[in-house]
Amino acid sequence: MKIKSIFLLIICLLVSALKAQLYPGMEELIKEETEKTVSKPIDFSEMMKPKEEKLTREKFEDLKRQKEARLRERLTQPEALEKAVEPRTYVVGPGDVFSFNIWGPLEMQYPLIVNSEGKLLVPSVGEIVVAGKTLETVQKEVLEKAKPFYEKSPITLTLESVRQFRVHVTGEVKFPGTYIVQAATRLSEIIAEAGGVTDWAWRNAIQIRHENGKVDTVDLDYFEKAGELSSDLFVSGGDVIYVPPISASPIQVSVAGDYECAGIYPVHPHEALLDFLLRIGAVNQRTDLSRICVERNIGKKKVQRFTPFSSSEPFYLEHGDRVILPPKYVYVRGAVQRPGAFPYAFNLTAKDYAGMAGVTGNLKGIKTYHVFTRKTESGPHVLVGPGDIVDVPELWRLRVQSYLGIVSTLAYLVVAAKAIGL
Numbered sequence: 001m002k003i004k005s006i007f008l009l010i011i012c013l014l015v016s017a018l019k020a021q022l023y024p025g026m027e028e029l030i031k032e033e034t035e036k037t038v039s040k041p042i043d044f045s046e047m048m049k050p051k052e053e054k055l056t057r058e059k060f061e062d063l064k065r066q067k068e069a070r071l072r073e074r075l076t077q078p079e080a081l082e083k084a085v086e087p088r089t090y091v092v093g094p095g096d097v098f099s100f101n102i103w104g105p106l107e108m109q110y111p112l113i114v115n116s117e118g119k120l121l122v123p124s125v126g127e128i129v130v131a132g133k134t135l136e137t138v139q140k141e142v143l144e145k146a147k148p149f150y151e152k153s154p155i156t157l158t159l160e161s162v163r164q165f166r167v168h169v170t171g172e173v174k175f176p177g178t179y180i181v182q183a184a185t186r187l188s189e190i191i192a193e194a195g196g197v198t199d200w201a202w203r204n205a206i207q208i209r210h211e212n213g214k215v216d217t218v219d220l221d222y223f224e225k226a227g228e229l230s231s232d233l234f235v236s237g238g239d240v241i242y243v244p245p246i247s248a249s250p251i252q253v254s255v256a257g258d259y260e261c262a263g264i265y266p267v268h269p270h271e272a273l274l275d276f277l278l279r280i281g282a283v284n285q286r287t288d289l290s291r292i293c294v295e296r297n298i299g300k301k302k303v304q305r306f307t308p309f310s311s312s313e314p315f316y317l318e319h320g321d322r323v324i325l326p327p328k329y330v331y332v333r334g335a336v337q338r339p340g341a342f343p344y345a346f347n348l349t350a351k352d353y354a355g356m357a358g359v360t361g362n363l364k365g366i367k368t369y370h371v372f373t374r375k376t377e378s379g380p381h382v383l384v385g386p387g388d389i390v391d392v393p394e395l396w397r398l399r400v401q402s403y404l405g406i407v408s409t410l411a412y413l414v415v416a417a418k419a420i421g422l
Contacts, residue, residue, distance in 0.1 A: 085159060085184070087136035093183070093237055094118055094131060095163025100142075104153040111160070124149040135159060165237030169194045172201035172243040186232045187218055190241060202244045202266050208233060209240040221279055253317050257325035257387065258282065272314040273323070282325055286346070291326040291372050291386065326372065327387035334392035335361025344386040351380035353390045361392040 092114060100110040100122060114120050118131025120138070125146045130138045139157045146155055162183040167190060170176050174195030181190060187208065197203060197220075208216040216233055223231040235241070246252065249266030253276075256262055261282040268276075273294065277283045283292075289309040297320055298304045308315030317323075329341040330353050337358030350366045369376050371387040384390060 085135065085162065087139065088134060090135040090159075090162075090183070091236065092130045092133055092135055092138050093163055093165065095165065096183070097160040097163075099158045099160045100146075101156045101158065102150060102153050103155070114163070122146055163237075167235050167237070167239045167241060169241045170243070171241075172198045172245050174198060181235065183236075184234065186229075186234055187241065188220065188223060188232045190235060191220065191243070197243055199263070200245050200247075202246050202249050204266060204268065205244055205249070207242040207244070208235060209242060210236060211238040225279060251317070251319045253319070253321040253323055255280070255282065255323045255325060257323075257327055260328070261325060267317050267319075270316055272316055273308050274314070276317055277323075277325075288326060288386070293324040293372075295322040295324065296320070326385070330384050330386065330388055330390060332357040332390045332392070334390075335359070335394045336392050344384075348384055349380065350382045350384055350390045353384055354380070354392050357390075357392075359392055361394045363392070365393045367391045367393075 094114050094116050096114045098112040098114070098120065100112050102108040102110075110123055112120055112122065114130055118129060119127045120130045120142065121127055122142055122145070125142070128138075128142055128145065130141075133141075142157050143155060164180055164182045166178050166180055168178050169190060173191065174197075176194065179190060179193055181193075187206065191197060191206075203220045204222075206218045206220055208218060210216070218233055219231050222228055246264055246266050251267040251269065252264055253267050254264050261280060265276070265280055273292075274283075274289075277292075283289070290307065292307070292309060294306040294308055294315065294317075296304050296306065296318065306315065328344055330344050330348075331341050332353050333339045336354060337360060339357060342353055342356050350368045351363065354363065354366060363380050365378070366380050366382075367376055367378050367390075368382045368384055369389040369391065370385060371389070372385060
């Protein structure tokens with residue numbers, strides 16, 4: 001029994017010594033396992049956000065009163081027009097305010113408002129239907145009908161202020177609902193008032209559904225990137241603005257590598273890779289384009305890897321492509337004081353990043369794993385690229401100290417076992 005106990009004790013100690021040799025410390029083990037699963041710095045901003053409180057009826061009524069107060073304040077302020085109203089394109093509707101002017105020895109001015117039925121009540125003439133007609137057509141029609149009643153006096157009809165109406169915003173916006181806007185309001189302003197689009201919005205195919213059944217499709221990205229006003233249309237009363245989800249796009253690609261741009265994106269038909277990356281803001285003048293890869297499925301469980309910018313020919317994306325961007329961080333692990341991710345900087349070596357992390361290990365034995373080429377280089381002067389992993393080994397004397405500690409523990413246990421008669 002004593003021999004069996006001693007044998008089991010020796011086996012346990014040998015297993016402990018083997019584990020200590022393979023894993024220099026529990027702290028390093030936990031660190032390495034964590035780095036395998038976490039390939040980017042942890043963003044605590046989402047975790048630190050206060051939890052949203054449940055919306056009660058009282059809070060809802062309070063928010064409603066605040067909204068009504070802001071609306072009344074806005075309605076009392078003069079309109080901030082983008083430019084002079086274009087008579088050939090502006091469509092008249094209920095709420096527009098006109099001025100009917102009679103010139104001559106006795107000048108007179110009559111304010112006229114288009115009523116809810118879309119009619120304008122003109123002095124001496126009567127009712128004229130004006131809703132849905134352009135401003136140029138309304139002015140011409142009113143003056144022709146009023147001219148026989150004012151033969152000796154010149155008359156004019158001017159638009160004093162534009163109307164306000166309701167539009168409905170639905171789909172992938174943060175605050176869908178009904179909004180009151182004026183006739184000279186563009187789509188981008190309404191989207192902004194609705195809190196902007198969500199992360200799942202298909203920004204290139206926003207629909208404006210008009211009451212007459214016509215549907216306009218707007219590319220909001222094109223307006224924001226190129227400043228093209230033709231992609232930021234004016235809205236009309238009763239319009240329904242629908243922001244579709246990305247899933248509605250027939251062509252989708254995924255972006256990986258750079259966690260700030262990672263996700264699923266819709267792609268225009270026959271869109272080149274560089275145009276796509278510029279559109280989503282994934283590259284800038286400091287981006288190393290040669291490190292960008294594209295993985296494409298070419299059959300069952302077969303993936304082809306491309307480096308598109310190694311050629312001068314444009315690379316066109318297809319549905320299901322996976323674009324891999326170079327990360328913006330370098331990862332340092334091993335015998336350092338602050339292991340983790342550090343911002344990538346051009347032309348820095350493994351020694352530089354180890355110094356940032358507070359190196360405590362063997363500086364000469366540093367190894368760098370290059371993510372892009374999937375190769376490993378040794379030495380402190382190796383140039384590090386974005387996404388690379390710098391591994392700093394422990395000093396040999398620390399390893400020897402660890403072994404000596406194991407041996408001393410083993411000797412102590414043996415002596416203790418003999419002392420108790422095992």
